[in-house]
Amino acid sequence: MDKHNSETWKINVVIKAASILKYFTGKKPQWTLTQLVQETKMPKSTLSNMLKTLEYCDILEKDESNQFYRLGMEILEMSYGARMGLPIIEYAMHFLDEIQQKTGEIVYFTVPRHGKVLYLDASYPANKNVLYSITGKTLNMHCTGVGKAMLSKLSEHEIKQIIDYHGMERFTPTTITNFEDLMKEIKQIRECGYAIDRSEEAHGVKCVAVPIVNGDRVLGAISISGSIISIKDEMILDYAQMLISVANILAQKPEMFPNCPMLPKIE
Incomplete structure (x- = not known):
């Protein structure tokens, strides 16, 4: 053997x-x-x-x-060393900063990790009072724009594996907690090419997100995050196009991304 x-x-x-x-x-x-x-x-x-x-x-x-x-x-x-070992962060932040300056909103850069969203970095507006670094934070996929964007590139079987392992915890009144409802949302994301977080993980927050994909490999996702007041519905398509343009650029550098498993690690 x-x-x-x-x-x-x-x-x-x-x-x-x-x-x-x-x-x-x-x-x-x-x-x-x-x-x-x-x-x-x-x-x-x-x-x-x-x-x-x-x-x-x-x-x-x-x-x-x-x-x-x-x-x-x-x-x-060690975490500083881990960050320095990921050249994609420095490469991506230039593009994310440009989006941040155009929109005035927070721009997040994430990758998948064992069925969750792992935040690598973010570009913040100067007027935002940021209490801690987002780097290293993990969140569930079913309740975040970046998570749903990445899920949209998986098969229904793979999505079910993730949901069965991590569950569908309710964080706010708008959190999707039913698998069938999630799949309906995933279908809409596949059709339009972007995902929306309607205060599903945090109250009052609204996000637009797109996946970063190279071939069959889901590399990560990026998002523009603001409030339900600042991100109006008529802005969403323009924001999505900004993100898609950058996602396409980042997708050309798969060798710079960490080798993060998409599916949960079953012991």
């Missing part, structure tokens, strides 16, 4: 350590040992030693005042 296919190369302790780090998210950035034991079902002594080791490597840090662990500064250095 092929060694790679048999997966004898896997080192389980590394897999366990990586799985622990994935619990530290934007929604829950801090955990105590007790909380992680309850969540992971790992033996307390094993998990404690693993956390201490990750702390020793500066990958985690511990607040002694409340016993909470959080991601360490080493992760920030």
